[in-house]
Amino acid sequence: MSLLRIKELRTLLHKYNHSYYVLNISLVSDFEFDNLMCELDTLEKKHPEYEDVNSPSKRVGGDITKSFNSVKHQFPMLSLSNSYSKEDIVDFDSRVSKLIDNTFTYLCELKYDGVAISLIYENGQLVRALTRGDGVSGEDVTANVRTITSIPLSLIGNYPEKLEVRGEIIFPRPAFDLLNKERLANGEQLFANPRNTASGSIKLQDSSEVAKRKLDCFLYALFLDNSVTNSAYEHYELLKKWGFKTPFLDKNYVKSVSTIDEVMSFINYWEKSRNDLPFDIDGIVVKVNELSLQKLIGNTAKSPRWAIAFKYKAEQVSTLVKNVFYQVGRTGAITPVADLEPVEISGSVVKRASVHNADQILKLDLRIGDTVFVEKGGEIIPKIIAVDFTKRNKNQLPLDYIKCCPECNAELVRFEGEAQHYCINSNDCPPQIKGKISHFVGRKQMNIDGVGEETIDLLFNAGLIANVADLYNLKKEDILPLERMAEKSAENIVNGVEASKVVPFHKLLFALGIRYVGETVAKKLANHFENIQSLRIADFDTLVNVDEIGDKIAESIIDYFKSPINNELIDQLIGFGLNFEKAKIKDELSTDLLKDKKIVVSGKFNIVSRDEIKRLIELNGGKNISSVSSSTDMIICGENMGPSKLNKAKKLEIKLVVEEEFLDMIKVNQHSVEENPPIQGEIQF
Template identity: 35%
Template structure:
């Protein structure tokens, strides 16, 4: 029995060593965090069940991975340990009890802990001599790291010189890449996640590459600190000018500590960078020193990991989806898998190039990532499990809906169906868009109803919606499943109500390519009436008269020109205007002289004197441009209570931030 368990331990150690090397040295993990954690948990449980195996555990002293020979090797002044992992509230309770007993404390005695975010990035260390940054290194194997000094110096907000610092100061932290920058980078490269992108960007031989990647960092530790508590230590780091994560909690109540975890877990998608858990640390540094460390990790800290957002499953098929504008999107049909409590059976494969780049084949075992409300993505393929008989996926040359040839513009990645008006899928998607909340907002007519009416030839284009009541006189709709007298009456009432529509909603509802909500609003505010807008659009083929409209770009202009050059679209518009009352845009003359005219403003959080939408309307009436996301061009962030991640990002971008009272004063 013992020999069998020794072999099991050996196999687990070999797997851990292999995957540690891939993760820490090459930044190319082959398994998900959840699968790695499962290996660690299996080993932990095995050693707990058979403590006599401890003497055969020859991998317990390895913290990270071997050093990459491309970089100069640096020995750490103190080991850079990894942390023990917890996977449940019970694990945290056991950690607290174990710690108290090690310190000979009574179980009832309070023990103050700090709760910090576990940033999913690359651990690093910086050494200052006489207040000057002289060295930076990766964690490496925990005892020796890689010299990344020049690369780290390219990261914004890294202080080169510190005032009033001790003769020697070593600080440690995490380098990361936020999700926005990761998305931009991955338009060119193929990183599996922001952590890999950050690690790959730091470990470049050419520091100019690192400089171009817009990396960020947080520090959370001082080697041999003279601070009394972890809380004091973080304040000290902040005072020296380091970036310190302010999202922390200090408490001696375990319920509060667990509530902090739950709060962060539930709001983590509002944070602009990836976190994979919460770290609990004993707050008293003298107690940290008393607790010390095992050969692998400190006894005074533990990482409570979040449930995984990644998992591995089999790709059963690739189906093709046709969008409103004819864009062809491949969809992964998956063997259903539970990720973070949600059953995932489909994932987005984006486009033909993405399938080729990742070499995705039907039958492969793929890594699925789910983050918040984002559609699940296939981030990688486990080629070690591939059946060599699997064939490369052949992308169709014709539309699966209408059979028309697919076309790819030289300026675009996506393939498009050329069928347009005869393509059933495109027609259905256009109708769905037309009735959606930000368009005509017709309640009670969704996907199933639209498909039903289409199959019965009652609605085959968007203007048919307003002839539905007349057509229903010839069909007994309540005889079909799902329809009753009340639901029919409600639908017809909603259609009637939608006939009074604002110009900006009407323009958006048409589903013209590149004409989103903001562009539709810009057009409506410029032309005021449908008549003036329609007349100007008809002239586009001869004269481009929209160049001076703020928010309307060249692609939008070209798309409008194409739309209005098609006689079928003109006929649809003429029929719609006979049935609808298109409301003119109100002129906003009162904002000609005030201090927010022309400014780009973002609102976040909850407001007590008004809803956020009311605040936005106020700003627009005064001539401001209201956006939903922050950028370097944003002039002002108006923050209510519970502002979320936008507040932190605004601070990083040095954008002016005001509260609700200051906003009310500004617009009064």
Template identity: 45%
Template structure:
């Protein structure tokens, strides 16, 4: 067989197998026998082995898994993957409906259409398709940055790698859930039991563990399935959609698996009824559900409603009753957090809830302890709220025998002994330089997403605070080599590296500096919003609550917290000291950089972590992409480059080395 004949046959087999995968896994309507399918697959494997130059990452043969990875790369989501607000009662869902109408300015009697969808107990995945081909699959991570698990997701049999339609969208950004069916979960655990391996606690953990296997062949053995439910972005496609229900139908038309449990409900009462219907047959379903999701169906309404920093205002998860168990509260301890808030924590007799051993549960506030009448020694119902976070639901008062003791919040901080003050529903250490608060603030300040001062481990921070060397975060910039070498386990080399990292951190971005300050409720995403809106520190210091609330994504809590932070004299003094030690914002250098606006993709092994080069490029105004396309400006190649190199060569993309990139940055 000539190369041309082989290429023609390989393409023909791939097209046929993609089509038959779609018929079998999505439509559940195969038109050939398993034996015929297997024969085509074997022929394709043989040809691909003989003619490796026709490699395609989206070939149907990747369903059996490729070569193992060394580690997972990080992927920045183009659109944040927000979490959903939870509701556990009919009243909460009715209130959500009222809130939606109030926000939209609609009459209380108006009927809102909701796309009601099952809430799967799996692992959320972000998928990117370009010109009908899967290019990137990533985990949710922290909502802003996830892990690149493309190689593993390609092994999922019901997920199309190439869309089975003519003229697919140029660009698709999708969200779906990776699931493991109950029978498959049981089979895997039985095998692990025979092999003496630890058992998975539940199907969700097994699915998450399967997706995060470094060897895709292991993932392929797990028979994962995927359900798509959200078109996050679509470009270059003729068909217009204006509702979530239409988007779900479009997903199916494009060849994606969607749930047959989706339903369009007219009004909140119909949605609540459907939740009860699904809950009744929860145990008969082949996979785990932990509730339903209500989404306002109309996209124009969704746009008006917008998002908070954590969740969309147009959707809510209506959870099924969480799994519960009874146990005893042995004691109640108090934790001191980064902002000085004291949080009571129940120390429990260990109990297994839904496959997870629970020995601690947050009691949140003293108000909640009093409201639920919780005492040390009580027998209590404990649940994993939302099947995740353990919480004490209620006390079994009939089992009280007189040995129970009331809990009282301490008058003095358990860390520094300073007076504890009541702050609304919370109790807070009055000492803004409380060692625990300071230690946690420093950990946050030096972290990668903040000032990125590499090398400050917990032990070093503990010593710096305990010895009185660092009394607020600005003191980090007064440290010298000799002081650091006087700490336990800090030699000359580590001390030099720390001083270099401290010096390098002085040039940062305004957004990272805001995040580093540790303002309560201000995470990385909100810090970026504040930096974009106010441009400089002086504007941000003077920002009013009204100005802050104008930002989409900033609510009352955040606005109050920002205003409060910049009204504190101590905080303003710390900021002034940080600036006096040379901290400056390099955002303006982007305009002068030769790479400003240019796009880059990295492949292969580089001399430093990829995140280092990503931050370097972005600091100079460049853009880091996840995949190669004809619009890409540069592919930076390290040792042992992957398939991106071949793709870049075909697309005519500029290919440069790591050193050439550094030369460009210096120029």
């Protein structure tokens, strides 16, 4: 019985997943999807004997790979010969034409700037995923690849018993930018570009971390024991039928053409349009389409003779370094920035380039007055590639890296193993103070409306705020005299600050801006310690025993609470009535929204405790009951809800409500997370 339901749920969830991530069609609501997943998860935990590595529940990851085994490829994974010149493409065409008597076609494809991957399926199940490695053997990254939602774990349709498919794992720009925004908010170093990050992600030890990265994949090359097709183009159609995400035909990602002129116009088209794609490409692949002809033309030891890659040049320009100045971020990290003579690259004017750190300055031997080559490839920020030494004159002296903070004059330090210098005068250094306040008010933190970076500048310069606690002392009449401050906006600020007092503990903890305590870590801590007092006194051993808290985070938390200034700040915030306890929801929020409703609470909860949920039910007029019956009005379901309750609820068609929905329902959780919070930059360009 259970096995039947497990199988049914797996098929259904695979289908919804394929439809959403591959076809871009949503068949069910997120809520319904989560409920089915929750049911499957519960059943699988109850019946470990029906374990399946390709169950849709495995998408969230959790497997730890300590070292990635090297496995030999079935067919060598060749790399393409590359060229930056269009003449080479013409030469390639004449070489191929000489070898072939009959007519043939070319397949033009985008060259995705990601990580090549080989996937092996047996009986429709993903059994192995390998990186390219050295082309002969690759690394087994199967556990991590299972978390990529656009890669099918189980095929559909009339697939062959065994097949290998290859393609490229990419990090789409929007997901990459979001990841960097989060890193910025957490005070972590930004990733430079999607390609390297994709390649690093695929080799993370913890697959649940990979799942969070939202990688994507395009699959296009098919290898079968017995070929059933005539052309590479037909592979696309087959792969699509079996549930793979192939490059989009309707968006001109692939084109079958018959002349070299058409190849050229494909190359030219994407040279202009590639910046509009939601992911990076670094060129175009041109291959002979007919499989029999590919075989005839053959391979060299390293690469096929029937294909070539045309690579787009990253646009490079030369310009003058007028000055080098130093920016101080929220965490005190110092970033040297080159002030450039404005110059146009890839359609935008560039005035500044990051030089990252002192080592980079040494490596480039960068001096003020140098002419440098600047490139804007897949990177977010243009970078200096090299100095044009032919243009250097004798009077230019090596740069003296600053010893003191440009903003507060405190002596800089460099921690062991870190490339960056830091200003550790965090409580008296203006950009750090303003950065901290700006982090505190962020949408995912205290979500204080009306307090943007400009307002923070104004308030700080007027001496009204010097730390986050000062926000709670602001009065309308103090704000009104400030420049461009209208009655309405002053009111908004005061109201926004007041409303933030009920923000849940984990968000407040995140808002404090403790180094390495990002959104996820804050949740773990809030869950474990339940209030600020027990976190404050926690020692190293207690901290590292908490799920996912490592040495670095533990040390950072201890450091934070060592500081009398930080402790005083927290005492002040406690005094203002902020929510420093898990589940401290004020009684005055009571309503009769749940009047006479019979409610069952089941499972484990993240934001508030189970007891608190029960208290809230009564506070809002509802009745707690322990067992599910036909008179039950709703079930508040947490993680690992009991399967018998779940089945009964389904049979009786009782409304299931998850934690966040419940809190929304009784209007406790007014500060629900919004997507894409505005970025508060450490480096402004």
